Amino acid sequence: MRAWHFSENAYPYLPPADSYPSIRVSLPNRIYDPAKGAALYDRYIDEWLIAEEEGVEIMLNEHHQTATCVDPAAPLMLAALARLSKKARLLILGNPIANRRQPVRVAEEMAMIDVLSHGRLEAGFVRGVPYEVLPANSNPVRMNERHWEALDLIVKCWTHHDGPFSHEGRFFHHRSINIWPRTIQQPHPPIWVSSTSPSGAAQVGAHGYVQATFLTGFDNTKRIFESYRRGWREAGRGQDVPIDRLAYAALIYVGDTEARARAGAEKLLWYVTANKVPPYFSNPPGYVPVAMNVQLAKGAHNVVSVFGTKQATVEGAIEAGTMFAGTPDQVFEQIKKHWHHVGGYGNLLIMGQAGFLEHDDTVHGIRMFAREVYPRLKELFPDTTISGMTGQVAAAAI
Amino acid sequence: MPVTKAKVADVELELFDSGRGSGRPILFLHGGGGFSGRQPFVALLSEKRRLVVPSHPGFGKSALPDWLDSVDDIAHLYLELMDVLKFDRVDLVGCSIGGWIAAEMATKSPERFSRLVLAGPVGVKVGPPDKLDIPDIFAKPETEVQKLTYHDPERMKPDTSKMSDDELAAMFRARETLALLTWEPWMHNPKLKRRLHRVSAPTLFIRGESDGLVSQTYLDAYARLLPNASTQTIRHAGHVPQLEQPAAFTAAVR
Numbered sequence: 001m002r003a004w005h006f007s008e009n010a011y012p013y014l015p016p017a018d019s020y021p022s023i024r025v026s027l028p029n030r031i032y033d034p035a036k037g038a039a040l041y042d043r044y045i046d047e048w049l050i051a052e053e054e055g056v057e058i059m060l061n062e063h064h065q066t067a068t069c070v071d072p073a074a075p076l077m078l079a080a081l082a083r084l085s086k087k088a089r090l091l092i093l094g095n096p097i098a099n100r101r102q103p104v105r106v107a108e109e110m111a112m113i114d115v116l117s118h119g120r121l122e123a124g125f126v127r128g129v130p131y132e133v134l135p136a137n138s139n140p141v142r143m144n145e146r147h148w149e150a151l152d153l154i155v156k157c158w159t160h161h162d163g164p165f166s167h168e169g170r171f172f173h174h175r176s177i178n179i180w181p182r183t184i185q186q187p188h189p190p191i192w193v194s195s196t197s198p199s200g201a202a203q204v205g206a207h208g209y210v211q212a213t214f215l216t217g218f219d220n221t222k223r224i225f226e227s228y229r230r231g232w233r234e235a236g237r238g239q240d241v242p243i244d245r246l247a248y249a250a251l252i253y254v255g256d257t258e259a260r261a262r263a264g265a266e267k268l269l270w271y272v273t274a275n276k277v278p279p280y281f282s283n284p285p286g287y288v289p290v291a292m293n294v295q296l297a298k299g300a301h302n303v304v305s306v307f308g309t310k311q312a313t314v315e316g317a318i319e320a321g322t323m324f325a326g327t328p329d330q331v332f333e334q335i336k337k338h339w340h341h342v343g344g345y346g347n348l349l350i351m352g353q354a355g356f357l358e359h360d361d362t363v364h365g366i367r368m369f370a371r372e373v374y375p376r377l378k379e380l381f382p383d384t385t386i387s388g389m390t391g392q393v394a395a396a397a398i
Numbered sequence: 399m400p401v402t403k404a405k406v407a408d409v410e411l412e413l414f415d416s417g418r419g420s421g422r423p424i425l426f427l428h429g430g431g432g433f434s435g436r437q438p439f440v441a442l443l444s445e446k447r448r449l450v451v452p453s454h455p456g457f458g459k460s461a462l463p464d465w466l467d468s469v470d471d472i473a474h475l476y477l478e479l480m481d482v483l484k485f486d487r488v489d490l491v492g493c494s495i496g497g498w499i500a501a502e503m504a505t506k507s508p509e510r511f512s513r514l515v516l517a518g519p520v521g522v523k524v525g526p527p528d529k530l531d532i533p534d535i536f537a538k539p540e541t542e543v544q545k546l547t548y549h550d551p552e553r554m555k556p557d558t559s560k561m562s563d564d565e566l567a568a569m570f571r572a573r574e575t576l577a578l579l580t581w582e583p584w585m586h587n588p589k590l591k592r593r594l595h596r597v598s599a600p601t602l603f604i605r606g607e608s609d610g611l612v613s614q615t616y617l618d619a620y621a622r623l624l625p626n627a628s629t630q631t632i633r634h635a636g637h638v639p640q641l642e643q644p645a646a647f648t649a650a651v652r
Contacts, residue, residue, distance in 0.1 A: 025537075134537060141578040142467075170464075284536055285570075285577040293570040297558050 001381040003348045003374050004059035004091055005051030005366060006249065008069040009044050009077075011037060012270065012355040023276045024066040024131045037070060043359050048081060050363055051352075052088035054370035059091040059349055061126070064135035068275060075109040082117035090117055093192055093212055093349070094124030098143040099136035103150035104177055107157035111183045119184035124192035124212070125151050127200075130287045131277055141286030146171045148203070151193070158188035192247070196220070198227035205231025205241070212247035212349060215311075217321040221248060221342040229343075229388050243387045247347030248338070251323040251354070254331045254368035264365050265314045265325035270355025272312050272322075328372030335377065343388040344381065401435060404452070406479045409466070412459040414451040416444035422512055423448040424651070425480070425488040427496030429518070429638060430576040432457045432568060439644035443651060447489075452479060454499070456575030458568060469495065469521070469579055469587065473502035480510065491515040491651055493640055494612075495580065498587075504601075505593035514601040515651050516620075518612040518637045520585040522594075524619035531616055532585040536577060546610030549636040594623040601627040604650055606635030606642065 011032055014020075020027055048058045058081060062074035071077050074092050081090055090113070095106050114121040127147050133140045149169050156165070157179050164176040183189055192210040195201045204211045205228035213224050229241045251268045255261030283296070292300075317323035321341075324334040339345065350369065353362045404413045414435050424447050426433075433451050443449050454472055456462035466472070476499065480488065490511045492500030497519025504511050525531045535543045541551075548554040558566065603621045605612060614631075621627040630650055635642040 137582055139578060139581040141574055141581070142464075145464075278539065280537055280539055286574040290567050290570045290574065294563055294566045297561075297566050297570075298563075 001346055001348060001374075001377045001383070002057055002089075002244070003350055003369070003377070004057045004089075004247075005048060006059040006061070006349050006351050007044050007047060007353040008061065008063070008271070008351070009040065009071040010270070010274075010353075010355060011040060011067045011070045012274075014067055014274075017274070017276050020276075022278055022281055023068060023274055024063075025134050025277075025281050026065075027067055031067070032070070040070070044353070045077075045080065045084060047353060047359065047362050047366065048088075049085060051366050051370070052085050054367055056350070056366065056370050056374070057089040057091065058085060059093060061093050061124075062096065063129070064132055066131070068271070075106075075113060078113050078121075079116060082113050082120070085117075085120075088120065089122050090120045091122040091192065092124050093122075093194060094126040096128035096132055096136070097125050097150040097154070098147040099128050099132055099138040100150070103153045103172055104157055104174055104179065106150070107154040108179050110154070110189065111158060111179055111181050114183040114185055114189050115181045119189075121183075121185065121189040122192060122210075123189045124194065124210075125154075126194045130284050131281045133284050133287070134281065139286075140284040143287070144200070151191075155188060155191070158183050195224065198223050201225070201227040202231030202234075204228060205233075205237075205245075206235035208232065208235070208237055208245070210245050210247060210347065212249060212347070214249040214349075215251070215322040216248075218338065218341050221321070221338075225343050225345070225387065240386045241388060242383070243344045243346035243381065243385045244383050246345035246387055247349055248342070248345045249349035249351060250321070250338075251317065251325070252331065252348075252350045252352055252369065253323075253325045253357075253365045254328055254373055255364065256327070256368055258327055258330075260361075260364070261326045261330070262314065264357060264361050265317075265323065267357040267361070268323065268325070268351065268354045269312060269314065269317065270357070271351065272317070274355060328368060331369070332373050332376050335373070336380070339381065344385060345387065346381070346383055346385070348377070404479060404482055406475050406482055409455055409463055409475060410461045411455070411475075411479065412453040414440075414449070414453075416440075416447075416449040419444060419446055419448035421447055423450055423483075423485055423488050425476075425485070425490050426451045427476070427490070427492035427499050428454065428457070429494030429496050430572065430580075431638065432572040434458075437641060437644075439640040439647050442644055442648040447652075450483065450485075450488075452476065454496075454575070456578065457572045462575060462578075467578055469498050470502055472499050472579075473506060476503055477507055477510070486510065487512050489513045489515070491517070492519060493517040494637060495520055495576065495585075497521065498585075498590075501590060501594060501597070502587065504597040504599065505590065508596050508598055511597075511599045514597065514599050515604060516601065517604040517639055517647065518606065518609050518617075519603070519620065520580075520612065521587060522591045522620050522623065523583065523586045523588060524591070524616055530584060531613075532611055534584070535611070547637045549606060549608035549634050549642055554636075554638075554642060591623050595625060597624050598626055602650065603627055603629040604632060604639060604647070605629070606632050606637060606639040608634075608636040611637045 063069035064072045164178040167174045193204045194212045201224045211228045253264035311317040453460040497516035498521030544551040544555045605617045632639040640647045
């Protein structure tokens with residue numbers, strides 16, 4: 001089991017939520033104070049480095065035009081971390097390649113970071129949440145097709161070493177591709193892809209990339225991981241899917257006492273409660289299939305919005321499996337329960353900072369997890385474990 | 399209902415064909431909301447003339463092939479549809495995005511159109527770079543879009559609670575296809591305005607007086623790009639005068 005400290009670099013100093021229609025896309029940047037923002041960057045970088053000291057790996061992502069994540073160019077932050085950190089794996093999850101016009105440029109950025117970090121890059125790719133299409137002016141229709149063409153092209157950029165090649169695809173055109181530098185890791189850095197749908201996960205499984213899913217709780221995560229394994233097996237990759245191919249992201253806060261853990265967990269919920277986004281940003285046409293929109297129109301819960309309403313309380317979020325919070329013993333048990341329910345995963349992506357969770361409390365949460373929970377998870381769920389065989393694993397663990 | 403199918407290139411199109419009538423056929427190109435033979439202007443417009451209405455690819459029951467992603471593609475497809483239907487010349491009527499398709503068709507084969515009627519057409523960019531000519535309907539609350547679209551939103555707005563699953567699916571599919579076709583450049587082809595001078599047929603530009611999507615300034619500038627154009631306003635109508643004022647719309651078209 002590998003754990004990753006993930007921080008979205010939020011800017012929490014906002015006016016009352018009822019004074020704006022959306023925290024994303026349209027919130028004027030006059031609200032952003034660059035001096036405060038600079039201090040926040042310093043602080044969030046420090047927290048990543050503290051996580052590294054504690055033996056936890058580093059993860060970051062990018063969003064655009066939003067106070068929830070002021071890291072609109074994650075490769076830039078990753079480049080800084082590549083120089084500031086020494087040993088942690090560096091996971092970017094990820095590059096929104098359906099929204100970027102030049103996959104070749106993304107391949108170059110990632111190769112450069114791999115070299116800068118002496119081979120510590122874990123290269124993640126995401127379709128991007130729906131509110132990203134307007135900031136990128138990216139057509140929400142056929143994103144999946146663009147995503148996979150871009151990813152295949154990026155892999156070819158990394159693995160082709162004999163001078164220029166060309167690509168004339170459905171969405172991207174290049175006459176002469178020959179990137180410098182090439183990656184240190186051979187044949188290329190580990191590839192991660194996030195997906196919150198079973199059909200997407202099967203595709204990721206067929207490619208054998210690491211599948212990450214965010215805040216999908218118990219049953220949805222189980223379905224997604226099952227689809228991944230099905231895709232893996234159908235592609236002829238063998239019967240056994242190692243747990244290191246699967247990752248789950250949750251809000252996680254560990255405190256030395258229940259009271260402190262509770263206070264930290266409440267603050268982490270900012271990601272759920274502050275994510276005020278109207279439907280015209282959260283469900284652009286074509287982002288979800290027509291059939292799902294029909295169900296939504298008839299009142300079904302929007303499964304695209306991973307920040308469901310029932311998860312807006314600490315109890316609700318823990319029950320839903322989107323948050324693990326409490327004392328080390330409690331968090332260990334919560335993770336264990338979730339792990340077994342979904343069939344096991346080898347990567348735990350820790351959303352360990354949000355909103356007004358101050359530096360000292362963030363560091364406390366990181367350290368308590370790293371020192372009191374992480375060793376137990378590593379022991380219980382060794383990387384050699386095969387996913388989807390929870391019965392046997394549970395028996396072995398007793 | 400006189401609904402049939404036509405295969406053009408590799409695309410299966412749903413086709414409404416009133417079948418009767420004298421004189422040149424009217425080829426009607428619907429707007430972003432899609433077409434139904436039950437829409438109130440249909441009976442009026444097909445009283446004396448043969449009315450033919452394809453559902454655009456990705457609308458109604460028409461297929462959307464994976465290679466198709468632009469209004470230009472549809473314009474080519476419909477010129478071929480005219481060949482398939484053995485229409486040498488037609489009167490071409492287009493509403494909103496259908497007006498854009500019509501304008502593209504007319505620039506390609508001006509000789510095949512005796513007359514054009516464009517109601518609330520999009521397709522060109524006439525204003526400054528720092529202001530959208532057409533408001534961004536995909537970045538606004540539904541109620542606001544309805545106010546921009548209709549003269550009388552309360553009467554006209556769709557009631558999704560009364561729609562069948564098939565109707566809902568058609569509505570969402572239409573919206574998705576509309577986004578595919580219009581997302582970038584937003585609601586226009588930058589080259590179109592350099593080609594419109596070829597359209598020699600008499601062209602009537604229609605605008606509902608309350609149209610919040612296509613402004614009078616936009617319509618006038620669009621009309622000035624054609625050598626033989628005139629404009630007309632329909633009262634008590636917004637962006638879809640064919641639905642809000644079917645009689646006045648039909649009178650203008652005939």
